[in-house]
Amino acid sequence: MNIDKLDLLSRGWKTSEIEKASQILAEAEDSKNKRIKFIDTMLIVVLGALMLANGLVCSALLVPFIYLGKSLLVVLLSITVGFVFSALFTLIIYDVEKTHHKHETNLFVAYIVNGLVNFYLILEFTARFGVSTKLPVPINVYMIAGAYLIAFLIPQVVYQLMKRKRFSNI
Numbered sequence: 001m002n003i004d005k006l007d008l009l010s011r012g013w014k015t016s017e018i019e020k021a022s023q024i025l026a027e028a029e030d031s032k033n034k035r036i037k038f039i040d041t042m043l044i045v046v047l048g049a050l051m052l053a054n055g056l057v058c059s060a061l062l063v064p065f066i067y068l069g070k071s072l073l074v075v076l077l078s079i080t081v082g083f084v085f086s087a088l089f090t091l092i093i094y095d096v097e098k099t100h101h102k103h104e105t106n107l108f109v110a111y112i113v114n115g116l117v118n119f120y121l122i123l124e125f126t127a128r129f130g131v132s133t134k135l136p137v138p139i140n141v142y143m144i145a146g147a148y149l150i151a152f153l154i155p156q157v158v159y160q161l162m163k164r165k166r167f168s169n170i
């Protein structure tokens with residue numbers, strides 16, 4: 001578990017007490033029941049699957065707006081959708097890390113991969129929709145998919161930077 005050492009020091013804890021508490025919590029984490037460890041692993045797998053399902057649905061739902069909307073409106077819509085879902089998943093990842101008392105690097109990697117998959121899906125669904133309806137794409141799809149990707153990655157990158165800054169102060 002990650003302990004805010006500066007906070008404990010400011011509350012009057014001694015360094016030796018903080019180290020002992022850290023050691024006790026680490027031993028408790030290592031001695032978890034096998035079922036609990038399995039559930040923890042499944043939670044992470046389910047979160048990854050939910051992120052991919054979200055990307056699939058969001059990418060598919062953006063396609064009609066790409067063909068119907070004005071370019072600025074569609075870009076703002078893709079930014080909003082990407083940012084909102086990313087912020088929700090970032091909060092879930094924060095809670096998972098808080099519950100598991102460790103950093104989930106594999107969730108961060110899955111997050112990046114999910115953003116790239118969403119980028120690809122937006123391009124692919126738009127192309128398939130255009131072929132099936134024979135409609136021309138009125139705006140640059142790469143710009144929309146890129147705006148979605150950047151907006152999707154921002155909350156997680158900010159969270160990772162804040163987490164790194166917080167632990168570099170300890």
